[in-house]
Amino acid sequence: APKLLWIKENLPNVFKKIETILFTKDYIAFKLCGEIATDYTMASRTMLFDIHKLKWSDYICETLGIPTSILPPVKGSWEVIGEVTGDASRLTGLPKGIPIITGGGDRPCEALGAGVIEEGEVNIGTGTGTVFEVPISEPRPDPHGLIDCCCHVVPNTWEYEIIINATGESLRWFRDNFGHEEVYRSKEEGVSPYELFNRMASKVPPGANGLFYYPYLWGARAPKFDPLAKAVFIGFTHAHKKPEFIRAIFEGVAFQYVETLQLIKRLGVHVKRIIMTGGEARSDVWNQIKADIIGMKIEVPKILYAAALGACILACIGIRAYKDFRLAIRNMVRIAKIYEPRPEVHTRYAKIYEIYQRVYTYISKCFKMLSEI
Structure with missing residues (x-):
């Protein structure tokens, strides 16, 4: 319009x-x-x-x-x-x-390709940014006007699309500005520089030794909804090295999930199952951190770029290769890995998250001042 x-x-x-x-x-x-x-x-x-x-x-x-x-x-x-x-x-x-x-939009197709078509299921589509794709059984627009409510690609189903800015982009930004050594080493080893980041982050304990990251490189959409928000590293000292910064990025992105899931609950959806697709889901370390932080099991399908699979499922339904969507999903969507939250780690993260949120209340007061420079 x-x-x-x-x-x-x-x-x-x-x-x-x-x-x-x-x-x-x-x-x-x-x-x-x-x-x-x-x-x-x-x-x-x-x-x-x-x-x-x-x-x-x-x-x-x-x-x-x-x-x-x-x-x-x-x-x-x-x-x-x-x-x-x-x-x-x-x-x-x-x-x-x-x-x-006819086909459909990328995010609803991604949800379908992840097998997410019923209320209570959520697909977390990761990449440059992240979108929580949340099917609902009837149109229930957000009364506050913050969350998009649109049609799903399956009949008689709608979905919330909740966007978190700069998730995978935060790691790419760090790679491009501070990861030159890892980029060089990755070419020697024949692996992605992100795999080297995974190894480094895995050696750092939960909480990144007191280093927090807020991933608002171009303002905040969900869960903070503050266009003036800025990305912040806070808490680092001379003792912090590159692995702590990478771990802080992993955790800072995952912390956004906690409040986003609370937002979904306020919209009247009880989340029972979480699937995750897209580029970030290639990282076992990051996936486990996310499961530990939200305290819920995360399933990752074999086909991470699920939008293409969703389009394929639509074609199969259209030519009647399968009689309905559930049968198509049972035959075409495969879960490759499951990440279970570790209770003791989740308990530790819950305490860290409380501090993370309290710190945000203080730094958020600076954003308007910074925008006036």
């Missing part, structure tokens, strides 16, 4: 010529099969869609002056919308007649 409004206000002649708005995946589908459509997950992220009635909102569109006629028909993410045409076949090499599925 904001982008369309910008075009309407700044490029009115262009806006008048718009015939149809399509998302990237939908434009590709259109070029392949000639059919115009989008799916519920993408429509529900436009701020023009009624997630209760599952249709474009006449009220919102009329208020903003956006004609619903330029918005595409909305279908289920699993539905077949057409077949590869002869022209598309000649251009791409794809056989003519292959079914084209």
Whole structure:
């Protein structure tokens, strides 16, 4: 909606010529099969869609002056919308007649690829940032307007998408600025520099010897929701070395999970099962730290980049290779590793987390002052 409004206000002649708005995946589908459509997950992220009635909102569109006629028909993410045409076949090499599925947004597809489709299950999709993907059985928008509520790729299901900024990015930032030695050594050993970071962090006790990290490299979304927040290392002395800083990053990211899970509980969801996907899930050390800190079991599937698998599952449902989503998940999603929280370590982390939170109340008062420099 904001982008369309910008075009309407700044490029009115262009806006008048718009015939149809399509998302990237939908434009590709259109070029392949000639059919115009989008799916519920993408429509529900436009701020023009009624997630209760599952249709474009006449009220919102009329208020903003956006004609619903330029918005595409909305279908289920699993539905077949057409077949590869002869022209598309000649251009791409794809056989003519292959079914084209509507598909879905990256995060709902990731949740599906992790097998997360029922309320009480959560997929933690990690990477540059982290998204908690939380299925719900009915649309329940956050009354405070902080958490996105959109459609899932499975029918009659919605999901909260809760974003934590700069999680994996914090480690990449540290590597690029302070990990030159590890990058060089990793080439000699034929491993990732992150594997060397794992080894270093594993030798540091919980609490990183009193060093805390707050991962707000570009402000804080969940759980603090403070755009002025800054990243902070606090507590280091001459005795702290690089391994402590790496351990502090691992722990600082994991500490965000605790308050995020509390936020999910306040939204009325009782979390019973946690799956984790994405790049951070390659680290056994980090996964164990996260399980110890939140005090819950974390399951990691064989396929970490689950969005692609989720899209594959949608295709399987669309061509009826499987009769329903649960059967497809049972046959296509495999859990590779399980990280159980260690009770004694969790107890220790609970005490450290209380201090971590109290320290934040003091340093957060500095953010506004820093923003004025």
